[in-house]
Amino acid sequence: MVVLVILSLGVDPLWSHVDALIADFDGLPNVSFTAGDSRGRMHAYEKGASSLQMPQFLASASKFPAAVAIAGAVAEGHFTFDSLAADVFSPWWTTATDDPRSQVTLHHLLTFTSGLVLESPDGGDVPCLAFNASKVPSEECAKQIYSSGHWQSAPGSIWSYHSLHLQLAGAMAAKACGVTIPALLDKYLLKRLNLTHSFWATDLSHPGPSADPNPHLAAIMISTGDDYEKILQAVLTYSILPKAVLDVMEEDCYRYYPSLQAANNTKDTSLLFYGHYSMGLYYECPIFKLDGTGGWDESCYEAARHADPGAFGYWPLIDRRRGYYMQIVVTYFDALPAWAMLLPPIQATVAMLPGQCESELRYRVSPWVEAALGMANISVDPLYKLPAPIELECALATPTSIFQ
Numbered sequence: 001m002v003v004l005v006i007l008s009l010g011v012d013p014l015w016s017h018v019d020a021l022i023a024d025f026d027g028l029p030n031v032s033f034t035a036g037d038s039r040g041r042m043h044a045y046e047k048g049a050s051s052l053q054m055p056q057f058l059a060s061a062s063k064f065p066a067a068v069a070i071a072g073a074v075a076e077g078h079f080t081f082d083s084l085a086a087d088v089f090s091p092w093w094t095t096a097t098d099d100p101r102s103q104v105t106l107h108h109l110l111t112f113t114s115g116l117v118l119e120s121p122d123g124g125d126v127p128c129l130a131f132n133a134s135k136v137p138s139e140e141c142a143k144q145i146y147s148s149g150h151w152q153s154a155p156g157s158i159w160s161y162h163s164l165h166l167q168l169a170g171a172m173a174a175k176a177c178g179v180t181i182p183a184l185l186d187k188y189l190l191k192r193l194n195l196t197h198s199f200w201a202t203d204l205s206h207p208g209p210s211a212d213p214n215p216h217l218a219a220i221m222i223s224t225g226d227d228y229e230k231i232l233q234a235v236l237t238y239s240i241l242p243k244a245v246l247d248v249m250e251e252d253c254y255r256y257y258p259s260l261q262a263a264n265n266t267k268d269t270s271l272l273f274y275g276h277y278s279m280g281l282y283y284e285c286p287i288f289k290l291d292g293t294g295g296w297d298e299s300c301y302e303a304a305r306h307a308d309p310g311a312f313g314y315w316p317l318i319d320r321r322r323g324y325y326m327q328i329v330v331t332y333f334d335a336l337p338a339w340a341m342l343l344p345p346i347q348a349t350v351a352m353l354p355g356q357c358e359s360e361l362r363y364r365v366s367p368w369v370e371a372a373l374g375m376a377n378i379s380v381d382p383l384y385k386l387p388a389p390i391e392l393e394c395a396l397a398t399p400t401s402i403f404q
Helices: 013-023 059-075 106-110 138-148 164-177 181-190 225-236 243-249 266-274 298-303 344-372 388-396
Strands: 031-037 040-047 221-223 275-277 282-284 305-307 315-319 324-329 332-335 398-401
Touching (some): 013 344, 040 225, 059 181, 059 243, 059 315, 138 164
Antiparallel strands (some): 031 040, 315 324, 332 398
8 A cells, every 4th residue: 555645845854855866857857756665655756747647658667567467476376487488388389408498487588598689678570579569469479489589598698688588478477377468467466556557558659458468568568656656565565476486586697597697789788787687677786886896796785776777767676675665757768969879889778878867866866765764874965977988978868758
C-alpha cells in the first residue's frame, strides 16, 4: 500500500535540499521524484510539467518489472531459475550436447548471458520483435529467436544487453504456466499490485492495455510514477516475491559466472557505466566512482544498490543495505547537434545518454535522501564528475520530454 505525503512542504531541511537539487538541475526541466522505505512513501516532488500520474515510456526500465512477473512463476513452482529452455520447449529446442543452446537456462536468459549477442539494444533482425509483430504467439517468437538469433558463445560466458533474452524468458514462463504472456504479467505483477495505469503497449500509435500475445517485454512498458513506486515498495519489503527468489535475482551475474565478460561492442562495454548486471536490473556501482577512482571492487557489493535505468532516463533504485528506494520519474530524449550525431562513438551510445547525463543528479541526491530518512549524516554535496567524453555530450544535449 502506497503511503502518500504532501508534496514538498519544505518542513524538513534535508528533504528541502533534495528538492533544491532537483529544481536546480537544468538537464531535466520536467521531472518527478519519490523516495521511501518499508513504511511507504516518505517524500515526493514534482518539477515543471511532470506529475506522478503522468504516463511514462519506460524503455529499458521495462526489464525489471517483466523479470519480476517471470520470477512470480518461479516462486509459484511452475519452473526454476535452473530450468532448461530445452525442457520447457521440448521437443523442438535442441538437447544435443554439442550445441551450446541445449544448456541455456532461465537464469542465463534473465541475466542476459545466454550466448545471444547483439550490437543493438533491441531485438535485432528477429521479425517477432518488430514493433508491429505483437500478434505472433510467444512460442512462435521463441522459435524465431532460437533459429535466427545471433548465438555466439556458450551460456554464462558473454553478457550482452538486448531484448531477445527476456522475450525468450517470458515465453518460457508462459509455456510453463500454460498461459499467455499478458495473462502472466497480469497475474504476477499488474493485478497483484493493482497497477491500474501500467501496461506493455503493442500499438504505439494508440497505446493502451492489450491481449496481444507477444508484447516487447524489454522495452515498451508504459507506467506512472505512482504505479512504479508500488513495484519498488513491494520488492523492497519482499511482499511480491520471497526473499530467496529476490536474493537470486539481485546477485551479480559476474560473480555467479566468474569467467563472464561483456560482449566486445560499443553498446555493451559502454553499459558497464552503470555497474554489473543481475536479473533485469543492474547491481549498481559506477565504474567512474564519486572519488575519481575507477573499477569494480568489494565496495560495490557492500553498497548493495540495485537499479534499472531506462534509455529515456527513468531511474528506479532499491538500496538493500540501508533499506530504502527512490525513483527519478522522467522520459526524455537528448537532442544533439547534427554534427555530433555523425560521430561514430556518439551514434553507438546516444541511446544511453539520457541516463548518463542524469547520473550526476542521481548520485548527488541519494546521500541527502539517506540523511532525510535518518540513515546517514551529510553536510555538503558529494563530488560527482562525469567522464570527459560523456560530460561533453551532456553539455551539448538539449533534453526533449516525451508525454510532458
